[in-house]
Amino acid sequence: MGLVVQLSYFVASVLFILGLKAMSSPVTARKGVMWAGVGMVLATLATFAHPKVGMDNLTLMLIALAIGGAFAWYTALKVQMTEMPQMVAVYNGLGGGAAGGIAAVALLQGASSEGSVAASLGAEAATLGLIGATIGSVAFAGSMIAWAKLDERLKRSTLTANHQQWNIGLAIATAVLALWVFNTGSGLPILLFFAAALALGVFVTVPIGGADMPVVISLLNALTGLAVGFKGFLLGNPALIIAGTVVGAAGMLLTYLMAKAMNRSLVSILFSGFGAAPAAAEAETEGEMKEVGPADGAYMMGYSDRVIIVPGYGLAVAQAQHKLWEMVELLQRLGVDVKFAIHPVAGRMPGHMNVLLAEAGVPYDMIFDMDEINEEFEDTDTVLIIGANDVVNPAAREDEGSPIYGMPILNVDHADQVLVVKRGRGSGFSGVENKLFFRDNTRMVFGDAQKVVADMVQTVKGM
Amino acid sequence: MIEVTGVVALYVFMLAAVAGYEVITRVPVILHTPLMSGSNFIHGIVVVGAMVTLGVAETPVEQAIGFVAVLLGAANAVGGYVVTERMLEMFKSSKKEDG
Numbered sequence: 001m002g003l004v005v006q007l008s009y010f011v012a013s014v015l016f017i018l019g020l021k022a023m024s025s026p027v028t029a030r031k032g033v034m035w036a037g038v039g040m041v042l043a044t045l046a047t048f049a050h051p052k053v054g055m056d057n058l059t060l061m062l063i064a065l066a067i068g069g070a071f072a073w074y075t076a077l078k079v080q081m082t083e084m085p086q087m088v089a090v091y092n093g094l095g096g097g098a099a100g101g102i103a104a105v106a107l108l109q110g111a112s113s114e115g116s117v118a119a120s121l122g123a124e125a126a127t128l129g130l131i132g133a134t135i136g137s138v139a140f141a142g143s144m145i146a147w148a149k150l151d152e153r154l155k156r157s158t159l160t161a162n163h164q165q166w167n168i169g170l171a172i173a174t175a176v177l178a179l180w181v182f183n184t185g186s187g188l189p190i191l192l193f194f195a196a197a198l199a200l201g202v203f204v205t206v207p208i209g210g211a212d213m214p215v216v217i218s219l220l221n222a223l224t225g226l227a228v229g230f231k232g233f234l235l236g237n238p239a240l241i242i243a244g245t246v247v248g249a250a251g252m253l254l255t256y257l258m259a260k261a262m263n264r265s266l267v268s269i270l271f272s273g274f275g276a277a278p279a280a281a282e283a284e285t286e287g288e289m290k291e292v293g294p295a296d297g298a299y300m301m302g303y304s305d306r307v308i309i310v311p312g313y314g315l316a317v318a319q320a321q322h323k324l325w326e327m328v329e330l331l332q333r334l335g336v337d338v339k340f341a342i343h344p345v346a347g348r349m350p351g352h353m354n355v356l357l358a359e360a361g362v363p364y365d366m367i368f369d370m371d372e373i374n375e376e377f378e379d380t381d382t383v384l385i386i387g388a389n390d391v392v393n394p395a396a397r398e399d400e401g402s403p404i405y406g407m408p409i410l411n412v413d414h415a416d417q418v419l420v421v422k423r424g425r426g427s428g429f430s431g432v433e434n435k436l437f438f439r440d441n442t443r444m445v446f447g448d449a450q451k452v453v454a455d456m457v458q459t460v461k462g463m
Numbered sequence: 464m465i466e467v468t469g470v471v472a473l474y475v476f477m478l479a480a481v482a483g484y485e486v487i488t489r490v491p492v493i494l495h496t497p498l499m500s501g502s503n504f505i506h507g508i509v510v511v512g513a514m515v516t517l518g519v520a521e522t523p524v525e526q527a528i529g530f531v532a533v534l535l536g537a538a539n540a541v542g543g544y545v546v547t548e549r550m551l552e553m554f555k556s557s558k559k560e561d562g
Contacts, residue, residue, distance in 0.1 A: 021486045034548075044514070047515065064537065065533060067537075068534035071538055073541050077549075091542040092539070094539040095539035097532070098513050101528050104528050228508065233472055233476070238467040243505050246486070247502040354493040361553075364554055
């Protein structure tokens with residue numbers, strides 16, 4: 001029996017790595033997730049034959065699998081594409097919670113036998129278990145906060161006046177309590193330890209600004225992977241070690257790439273949200289916003305040779321991606337060359353915009369990354385910006401006092417004319433004023449993106 | 464015999480970390496969200512650990528925690544898969560089938 005389990009875990013691990021590899025190209029991505037899925041089913045089924053999985057709790061196990069699986073199946077099928085970031089945060093948090101649970105049981109069992117947790121589990125296993133438990137709990141609590149923030153259920157970004165001190169205090173408390181658990185054998189320190197680790201997750205995540213959320217979700221995802229890897233150490237389970245660690249490493253790299261794209265260090269994201277950055281350096285804005293109607297905007301694009309569309313989170317909020325694609329198809333019929341330009345952190349998750357556009361049916365070879373397309377803005381007649389703000393803000397290049405200074409941006413201001421569809425006159429998600437909107441060659445169309453684009457479609461149809 | 468412990472586990476850990484790093488070094492931004500979601504699905508393997516843990520749970524408290532862990536792990540795996548699959552389903556090229 002042992003051999004079957006062992007082989008299944010081996011095959012599953014191979015499938016996970018190959019699957020992840022395949023997921024890094026659009027052509028093979030679907031195959032990749034399917035391979036990983038096969039690996040998951042295989043590993044789960046094989047675990048029923050694991051020598052430690054007795055018959056005692058089999059019924060409980062099946063009920064738990066059924067409830068958890070059914071709940072996730074239902075919610076995952078129902079969720080809107082625009083709400084994907086929240087949903088990934090939730091599932092990630094659940095994984096972190098599961099890792100925390102595994103650690104809790106192991107520690108309780110260590111505590112219930114003779115002597116200290118360290119003595120009964122072994123120093124290695126106890127240490128890894130505690131580290132994994134800390135990371136898992138932080139990932140769980142942090143993901144739930146990330147979900148609440150993205151879902152706009154939680155709007156506040158402070159819990160106390162001195163967040164830094166609280167974070168440091170909670171981190172120290174968690175470490176001290178972990179030592180206490182390590183050296184003793186009772187339930188109380190374990191309980192306090194988990195409480196402190198969960199509170200740490202909450203306190204660290206709450207002050208982080210919305211614009212930084214993609215990076216944070218990616219980081220939490222990597223952390224859960226690491227926690228799962230450490231649980232693998234604790235249980236001596238190679239499938240957990242490999243899958244968890246692969247995700248941990250890949251997630252860390254992804255997080256780093258994202259933070260780099262925003263020109264922010266992880267430390268500054270985690271320990272000073274955008275909201276906390278000093279707003280004193282606000283530059284004076286010159287000129288006025290020049291407003292035009294949707295029909296004028298449509299004419300501007302219809303008579304252009306080259307148009308680049310820059311989508312942002314506003315597109316997702318307004319669910320305007322289908323209408324937008326309808327308009328692009330009409331423009332193409334008029335002979336206009338249309339491309340999409342995606343900033344690495346447009347939306348609230350990397351690739352968020354790609355997913356939305358794909359949902360509307362936009363072929364992925366019309367969609368370009370920032371580096372691929374940034375030089376083309378100079379030869380472009382009209383740029384259409386829908387619901388994006390900070391990623392096209394020239395202050396990132398020009399204004400050293402701006403909180404977003406240094407962030408690579410799409411050079412939309414190099415195009416002949418810029419058309420901005422925006423919900424209102426206020427500043428963006430990060431609260432930074434955008435001088436682009438006041439420039440001479442910029443025209444503003446105010447209104448809900450879906451309605452504006454629908455009006456544009458009508459106009460283009462008549463051209 | 465099934466268990467990998469000690470230094471061997473450390474080697475596995477190191478190699479897996481290298482594999483994870485290498486595997487996504489060249490990913491187009493277009494796939495970042497599906498990839499994050501896909502890796503989120505893969506750490507759903509935690510459900511296996513949770514099952515083993517519930518398997519050895521003895522007291523009611525341990526059973527309760529183990530039960531919740533299996534439930535959460537299963538939700539992580541299933542939800543992660545369905546969401547990723549839904550996202551990737553939508554990707555298509557204009558060369559093959561015009562959208």
